[in-house]
Amino acid sequence: MSTSILVINCGSSSIKYALISERPQDRIHGLAENLGSAEARIKGITIGGQPLDLAIPHANHEQALDVLLQRLSKYKPQAIGHRVVHGGKLTKAERLTPEIIKTIRAAVPLAPLHNPAHLIGIDATMRLFPDLPQVAVFDTAFHQTMPAHAYRYALPQFLYTEHNVRRYGFHGTSHAYVSQKAGELTGQIDQGGWLTAHLGNGSSTCAIWNGKSVDTSMGMTPLEGVVMGTRSGDIDPSIHQYLATNLGWDLHKIDHMLNRESGLLGLSNLSNDMRTLIEASEQGHEDAALAIEVFSYRLAKSLAALSCGLPTLQGLIFTGGIGENSAHIREKTVAYLPHFGFALDLQKNTQLPRGQEGRIDQGQGPQIWVIPTDEEGRIAKETIEVIQQNKQ
Ligand code: AMP
Numbered sequence: 001m002s003t004s005i006l007v008i009n010c011g012s013s014s015i016k017y018a019l020i021s022e023r024p025q026d027r028i029h030g031l032a033e034n035l036g037s038a039e040a041r042i043k044g045i046t047i048g049g050q051p052l053d054l055a056i057p058h059a060n061h062e063q064a065l066d067v068l069l070q071r072l073s074k075y076k077p078q079a080i081g082h083r084v085v086h087g088g089k090l091t092k093a094e095r096l097t098p099e100i101i102k103t104i105r106a107a108v109p110l111a112p113l114h115n116p117a118h119l120i121g122i123d124a125t126m127r128l129f130p131d132l133p134q135v136a137v138f139d140t141a142f143h144q145t146m147p148a149h150a151y152r153y154a155l156p157q158f159l160y161t162e163h164n165v166r167r168y169g170f171h172g173t174s175h176a177y178v179s180q181k182a183g184e185l186t187g188q189i190d191q192g193g194w195l196t197a198h199l200g201n202g203s204s205t206c207a208i209w210n211g212k213s214v215d216t217s218m219g220m221t222p223l224e225g226v227v228m229g230t231r232s233g234d235i236d237p238s239i240h241q242y243l244a245t246n247l248g249w250d251l252h253k254i255d256h257m258l259n260r261e262s263g264l265l266g267l268s269n270l271s272n273d274m275r276t277l278i279e280a281s282e283q284g285h286e287d288a289a290l291a292i293e294v295f296s297y298r299l300a301k302s303l304a305a306l307s308c309g310l311p312t313l314q315g316l317i318f319t320g321g322i323g324e325n326s327a328h329i330r331e332k333t334v335a336y337l338p339h340f341g342f343a344l345d346l347q348k349n350t351q352l353p354r355g356q357e358g359r360i361d362q363g364q365g366p367q368i369w370v371i372p373t374d375e376e377g378r379i380a381k382e383t384i385e386v387i388q389q390n391k392q
Helices: 061-075 098-106 115-128 142-147 157-162 170-184 238-247 251-260 263-268 275-283 286-309 321-324 329-334 346-351 375-391
Strands: 005-011 016-020 027-035 042-046 051-055 079-084 134-138 192-197 203-209 212-216 315-319 367-370
Touching: 005 061, 005 115, 005 157, 005 375, 016 061, 016 375, 027 061, 042 061, 061 115, 079 115, 079 375, 098 115, 115 134, 134 375, 142 170, 142 192, 142 212, 170 192, 170 212, 170 251, 170 367, 170 375, 192 286, 192 321, 203 286, 212 286, 238 251, 263 275, 263 286, 275 286, 286 329, 315 329, 321 329, 329 346, 329 367
Parallel strands: 005 079, 079 134, 192 315, 315 367
Antiparallel strands: 005 016, 016 027, 027 042, 042 051, 192 203, 203 212
């Protein structure tokens, strides 16, 4: 293993980790979950594909990281790359310094569920590994190239200038990775216009022109945009007023409903999991069928809207758990875009092997690709780039 980078994604009660090296088969990854509780444990895959399941009762973030890093230290990671959801105005990955940590802290009000957890992880790894270079890679950074007409809300100006109320966009690491991969696969790196659809439990779309994000569906928070597992995506903001006046709901209850009880789960009253919904709809569950229909239609509508940011369209890329695995959703989405000239190859679409990239159009009209995302790989790559730039 010549270069290995430890990628850490610290959530409020879990830590995802991956040790990335140049040989894909050497990748180690896993999850420390239920932190702070009696059920805390680390589950993962070690080198050679061996499963790991280790109880760490009552371990907090720092203790879990300590166990993890001790186990991984034999592989001698050269650096740590942290996934950080919100980087405020930062436009690229940055080596962690007191100044950058201050910026991440300043963005806490913009990502109250995510940035505090990232800071706990950063704090722990800085204490445990003071000599290891550490880099923060931001979900928002890729979208900092959006023009003002894409990132501004039509709200009073002072809310932007004094309170940072604007569209930021998320999933930047994934949109950047799959669009760059498409460039490599077509031999046209950072050229032309791509629409990307990252479809997982959280979903977003992005328009990319010459390698740069020009618009995206998520906004100031990851709630805006397309329908997601439990998130509503776009709604009429006056629904807040209606619920407060007529049902007596407070902001906390409304926010919880929009983030946790809506989306596919809310529509179907059954599940937030697309596999479950597809199976149920095949067995005649009407609400599951409607949830799939709303998901696909609203996704297509978002892609059509984002295409306004692209002078020409080279193609569409599906990624994320749903985008990579569901031929059904891909077919439905493309069918809702009848004016774009897409010609889906039904056989290629359904026969694409799981986990593999592939082109699924008939060779005419804009291209359609399925490209498995690799956010950890991209974070590792950006971490190496930042460290090399700092050495120069
Ligand atoms: P992610 O958040 O990227 O892990 O994606 C999770 C979503 O992918 C869940 O809604 C899963 O149901 C969905 N998913 C995974 N495999 C399939 C599949 N074969 N067909 C449909 N949805 C799938």
